[in-house]
Amino acid sequence: MLKVNNIDVYYGEVQALWEASLEVDEGEYVALLGANGAGKTTTLNTISGLLRPKKGNIEFLGQDLNHVPAYKTAEMGIAHVPEARRLFPEMTVKENLIMGSLPQKAKNKRKESIDWVFALFPRLEERQRQEAGTLSGGEQQMLAIGRGLMLKPKLLMLDEPSLGLAPFLVDEVFKIIKKVNEEGITILLVEQNVVHALTSCTKAYILENGRITLQGKGRDLLNNEHIKEVYLGI
Amino acid sequence: MSLFWQTLICGLLLGGMYALIAIGMTLIMGVMKIINLAHGALVMVGMYVTYVCFHYWGIDPYAALFISMPALFFLGCLIQKYSINTLIGKESILPENQVLLTVGIMLVLTETMRMIFGSDYKSVHTSYTGSSFFVGDVSVSIPMAIGFVIAMVFTYALHIFLTKSDIGRSIRATAQDKEAAILMGVNANKITIITFGLGSALAAGGGTLLIPIYYLFPDIGHAFVAKSFIITILGGMGSTMGALFGGLTLGIAESFGATYISMGLKDVVGFVIFIIVLLFLPGGFKSLTKR
Numbered sequence: 001m002l003k004v005n006n007i008d009v010y011y012g013e014v015q016a017l018w019e020a021s022l023e024v025d026e027g028e029y030v031a032l033l034g035a036n037g038a039g040k041t042t043t044l045n046t047i048s049g050l051l052r053p054k055k056g057n058i059e060f061l062g063q064d065l066n067h068v069p070a071y072k073t074a075e076m077g078i079a080h081v082p083e084a085r086r087l088f089p090e091m092t093v094k095e096n097l098i099m100g101s102l103p104q105k106a107k108n109k110r111k112e113s114i115d116w117v118f119a120l121f122p123r124l125e126e127r128q129r130q131e132a133g134t135l136s137g138g139e140q141q142m143l144a145i146g147r148g149l150m151l152k153p154k155l156l157m158l159d160e161p162s163l164g165l166a167p168f169l170v171d172e173v174f175k176i177i178k179k180v181n182e183e184g185i186t187i188l189l190v191e192q193n194v195v196h197a198l199t200s201c202t203k204a205y206i207l208e209n210g211r212i213t214l215q216g217k218g219r220d221l222l223n224n225e226h227i228k229e230v231y232l233g234i
Numbered sequence: 235m236s237l238f239w240q241t242l243i244c245g246l247l248l249g250g251m252y253a254l255i256a257i258g259m260t261l262i263m264g265v266m267k268i269i270n271l272a273h274g275a276l277v278m279v280g281m282y283v284t285y286v287c288f289h290y291w292g293i294d295p296y297a298a299l300f301i302s303m304p305a306l307f308f309l310g311c312l313i314q315k316y317s318i319n320t321l322i323g324k325e326s327i328l329p330e331n332q333v334l335l336t337v338g339i340m341l342v343l344t345e346t347m348r349m350i351f352g353s354d355y356k357s358v359h360t361s362y363t364g365s366s367f368f369v370g371d372v373s374v375s376i377p378m379a380i381g382f383v384i385a386m387v388f389t390y391a392l393h394i395f396l397t398k399s400d401i402g403r404s405i406r407a408t409a410q411d412k413e414a415a416i417l418m419g420v421n422a423n424k425i426t427i428i429t430f431g432l433g434s435a436l437a438a439g440g441g442t443l444l445i446p447i448y449y450l451f452p453d454i455g456h457a458f459v460a461k462s463f464i465i466t467i468l469g470g471m472g473s474t475m476g477a478l479f480g481g482l483t484l485g486i487a488e489s490f491g492a493t494y495i496s497m498g499l500k501d502v503v504g505f506v507i508f509i510i511v512l513l514f515l516p517g518g519f520k521s522l523t524k525r
Binding site: 090107 | 397400403404406407410411413414415416417418419420421422
């Protein structure tokens with residue numbers, strides 16, 4: 001479904017990704033893991049077109065994304081839940097959800113999608129008329145995921161959804177991602193919470209200093225010596 | 235006491251029309267993050283369009299709204315698309331290069347109008363220009379009352395557009411977080427063009443409503459750019475509701491300044507308010523409604 005082929009990405013003169021490649025198949029739950037500054041967010045931003053690779057290319061459903069403007073990737077079925085949530089703070093919860101369903105296909109199913117998101121996150125239904133900026137951190141993260149789901153995406157990209165959340169909320173968020181994946185939506189998850197991500201994903205890539213250094217099934221990587229030492233501290 | 239009410243009503247009506255112009259400026263400021271210093275010039279061009287409609291074709295100023303507003307919407311879109319947007323992403327010594335560009339646009343518009351119409355004062359004298367009605371012992375000027383009502387109708391219509399339509403919501407979303415809006419599928423480039431068009435149309439609307447009670451000359455734009463800027467700061471940048479209350483406040487303050495201090499010092503009142511707001515309420519009215 002998604003193929004990232006040997007991309008080099010720069011911020012001005014500074015190179016952030018070196019020949020990064022990854023592949024996500026339909027229905028999969030793929031995790032992209034690594035430390036701060038490893039290039040995880042850069043990878044997602046390049047997929048959704050906010051950044052452009054200097055070398056290499058990205059294919060989605062057989063189409064080359066290199067020349068697709070960023071705003072069109074949503075229309076193609078890629079929902080990107082960005083780092084730090086990036087909600088529209090002065091719009092209500094419901095308006096934020098509506099903003100997630102702008103492309104025509106998603107717009108036709110807007111009502112139905114809102115009911116679906118409210119069923120997944122009952123809390124959002126209670127707060128639907130409240131401004132997004134007044135929500136708690138956990139609620140904001142739910143809204144960010146819900147806004148992504150409003151697209152009825154083929155691929156849902158989540159950038160550190162557990163960041164800054166209380167431990168019980170982290171469990172909750174991972175449960176919901178699993179549930180969404182079981183409903184047939186392909187997931188590409190970026191995380192620093194390595195244990196959680198590896199136990200729930202089907203496949204994972206490890207990104208270190210802008211290079212993909214390891215890949216494999218989640219369970220296998222949990223037993224990898226390097227991962228144990230560097231990320232799990234065992 | 236009747237002088238007090240007279241002054242208040244007069245200021246309120248005038249303020250409603252100022253607000254319409256300032257809302258246009260605040261919309262552009264919200265999305266583009268720049269002060270549009272050509273805004274007053276756009277008001278002026280809108281007024282000339284109305285003047286031409288009235289003088290040459292005998293079209294009533296209020297009917298001319300249907301010409302001046304679309305015309306300025308179109309002009310605003312062109313300015314944004316072919317001038318301001320081409321500057322985004324260009325490296326420059328000053329980060330404010332887009333603001334400087336709007337100064338250039340202001341000069342071009344002002345001098346173009348001077349070339350066509352000369353520097354003479356023009357006015358649109360309709361049958362109702364001098365007429366008024368009485369509420370108790372307060373006389374209310376008819377063109378001011380009509381202008382105020384139309385300005386409020388436009389403000390309300392804009393509010394509905396911004397909160398109920400996908401394009402309106404996209405404008406607000408782009409103002410609040412442009413990158414996130416792009417991820418939602420908003421063509422931010424197109425939104426900046428529509429927003430500048432809309433802001434220009436509102437400027438023209440305000441100008442057209444003021445024309446039955448104002449003189450018109452190419453440099454009149456300067457006064458409006460100053461007023462809009464004061465109102466925008468007063469209301470809180472990027473806030474439509476703030477601009478509405480800011481406009482009414484400025485109108486009333488000017489009116490009281492003219493009545494109780496001196497006619498010649500009425501513009502000073504606006505600047506004094508401006509400085510007081512910057513000192514004591516830098517976020518404007520908008521910050522009062524926030525936590």
